[in-house]
Amino acid sequence: MTAQEKYDDLKEYLRGLGSVAVAFSGGVDSTFLLKTAHDVLGDNCIAVTARSASFPKRELDEALDFCKKEGIRHFVVDSEELMIPGFSHNPTNRCYLCKHELFTEIFELSEKNGIKAVAEGSNMDDNGDYRPGLMAVAELGIKSPLRHAKLYKKEIRQLSKELALPTWNKQSFACLSSRFVYGEEITVPKLGMVEKAEQLLLDLGFHQVRVRIHGENLARIEVDESELKKVLLNRKKITEALKSYGFTYVTMDLTGYRTGSMNETLSDETLSEKVSAE
Numbered sequence: 001m002t003a004q005e006k007y008d009d010l011k012e013y014l015r016g017l018g019s020v021a022v023a024f025s026g027g028v029d030s031t032f033l034l035k036t037a038h039d040v041l042g043d044n045c046i047a048v049t050a051r052s053a054s055f056p057k058r059e060l061d062e063a064l065d066f067c068k069k070e071g072i073r074h075f076v077v078d079s080e081e082l083m084i085p086g087f088s089h090n091p092t093n094r095c096y097l098c099k100h101e102l103f104t105e106i107f108e109l110s111e112k113n114g115i116k117a118v119a120e121g122s123n124m125d126d127n128g129d130y131r132p133g134l135m136a137v138a139e140l141g142i143k144s145p146l147r148h149a150k151l152y153k154k155e156i157r158q159l160s161k162e163l164a165l166p167t168w169n170k171q172s173f174a175c176l177s178s179r180f181v182y183g184e185e186i187t188v189p190k191l192g193m194v195e196k197a198e199q200l201l202l203d204l205g206f207h208q209v210r211v212r213i214h215g216e217n218l219a220r221i222e223v224d225e226s227e228l229k230k231v232l233l234n235r236k237k238i239t240e241a242l243k244s245y246g247f248t249y250v251t252m253d254l255t256g257y258r259t260g261s262m263n264e265t266l267s268d269e270t271l272s273e274k275v276s277a278e
Contacts, residue, residue, distance in 0.1 A: 001150070003151070003155040003158055003159055004159075006149045006150060006151050006155060007036075007149070007151075007159050009148075009149045010036060010145055010146070010148070010149035010151065011036060011039075011040050013145055013148050013149060014036060014037050014040045014041060014119075014145055015040050015041070017041075017116065017117045017119075017143065018041075018044065018116050018117070019041060019044035019045070019114070019115045019116045019117065020037050020041060020044070020045055020046075020115065020116070020117045020118070020119050020143070021045075021046050021047075021048050021106055021109065021110040021113075021115045021117070021118045021119070022034045022037055022045065022046070022047050022048070022119050022120075022121070023048055023049075023050075023102070023103070023106060023118065023119070023120045023121070023142075024047035024048060024049050024063055024067070024074070025049065025050075025055075025059065025063065025121075025173070026049070026059050026060070026062045026063035026066060026167070027059075027121070027167065027170065027172070027173050028153070028156060028157060028160065028167045028168070028170050028172065029121035029122070029123055029146060029153070029156055030120070030121035031066060031160070031165055031166075031167040032121075032146075032156050032159065032160045032163070032165060032167070033119065033121045033145060033146055034047050034066075034067075034072065035070065035163060035165060037119070037145075038070060038072050043073065044115070045072065045073075046072070046073040046074070046075060046110075046113060046115060047063075047067050047072050047073065047074045047075070048074075048075045048076075048077060048106045048109060048110075049063045049064075049074065049075070049076050049077070050076075050077055050078075050079035050102050050105075051076050051077065051078050051079070052078070052079050052080050052081055052175075053080065053081075053082065053176075053188050053191045053192075054081055054175040054176040054177045054186075054191055055175060055176070056176065056195050056198075056199070057195075058199065059173065060076070064076075066166070075109055077102075077105055077106070077109065079098075079101065079102050079105060081097075081098045081101070081177065081186075082186065082187075082188065084097050084098065084101050087186070088185055088186045088187070089183070089185060089186075090177070090180050090181070090182055090183055090184055090185065090186050091182070091183075092132070092182050093132045093135075094132070094177060094182075095131070095132045095133035095136075095178075096132040096133055096135050096136050098133065098175075098177070099133035099136035099137065100136040100139070100140065103118060103120070103136060103137070103140050103142050104140065106118050107140070117143050118140075118142050118143065119142065119143040119144070119145050120137060120142050120143070120144060121144075121146055122134060122137070122144050122146065122147055123146040123147060123151050123152060123153055123156060124146075124147055124150055124151060124152045125152055125153045126147070127147070153172075157169065171202075171207055171208045171209070172208065172259065174259075176191050176194050176195055176198075177191070178262065179194045179210060179211060179212045179213050179262075180212075180213055180262070181212075181213075181214055181215075181262060182262065184213075184214075184215065189246070190213055190216075190246075192245075193213065193219075193245045193246045193247065194211050194213055196241075196245045197211040197219060197221075197241075197242050197245055197247070198210070198211050200238065200241050200242070201221070201223070201238070204230075204234055204237070204238075205230075206223050206224075206227055206230065206231075207223075207224060207227070208223065208224045208227075208257050209221070209222065209223050209257070210222040210257055210261070211242075212253075212261065212262065213247075217246065217247050217248035217249060218247065218248070218249040218251065219242050219247045219249065219250050219251065220251050220252075220253050221238070221250070221251065221252045221253065222253045222255075222256060222257040222258070222261065223252075223256060223257055224256060224257050225256040225257075228252065228254070228256060231252050232252075238250065
């Protein structure tokens with residue numbers, strides 16, 4: 001199937017839901033899903049964004065601006081993951097704990113507003129990595145329209161560009177808690193260190209960035225391979241800034257950016273716990 005045929009299938013699927021609450025982070029996938037759902041369902045589509053310490057302010061601001069511009073009913077819920085029992089210890093199922101709590105809250109909000117379904121923006125590429133959050137999606141009956149339509153990230157970017165969405169070429173993003181080594185404690189101060197460090201790199205013009213935190217004070221910077229040299233050219237500025245944020249050691253990962261690099265330490269047994277598409 002072509003991307004356009006999948007897009008048509010997506011619209012038909014959303015139309016069949018009747019009404020939907022989209023878990024909206026402001027990223028590439030959820031923006032495309034929300035735009036399509038709103039085009040199809042109008043006011044029977046709402047957006048719900050979670051505000052927490054692991055969600056950067058710039059992402060929240062962009063989500064608010066998009067919904068205001070598009071005339072989409074938008075709800076912001078406070079979802080403080082660090083209050084979830086066990087979450088701050090960063091277990092391997094951390095994402096499951098977070099998503100289960102968040103989607104339960106979105107379900108309750110949806111029922112109060114007469115919305116029948118809740119949807120999230122995972123795509124076909126998400127089937128290939130360790131994604132414990134998808135276990136919560138399956139358990140709670142959350143809809144995954146992009147996976148239903150068998151859309152891949154590349155196709156979503158293509159279609160987003162055709163729709164003139166500002167996110168068509170936006171960098172991939174995951175919550176800041178994903179920057180921590182499994183088993184190391186997640187705290188508000190360390191989340192703040194990571195957020196400021198990544199914002200600095202974005203302000204310097206880097207496109208795709210991750211600042212992974214190891215222990216209390218070591219930063220491991222990941223950027224696209226094409227921008228590794230740029231890190232060295234800005235070495236002094238980056239090092240001085242990150243040390244002022246609380247890091248003692250500032251390192252660059254020579255492999256470059258890749259999704260789920262923290263999962264590289266997991267066992268084969270843990271990695272086998274994947275959820276396939278609907």
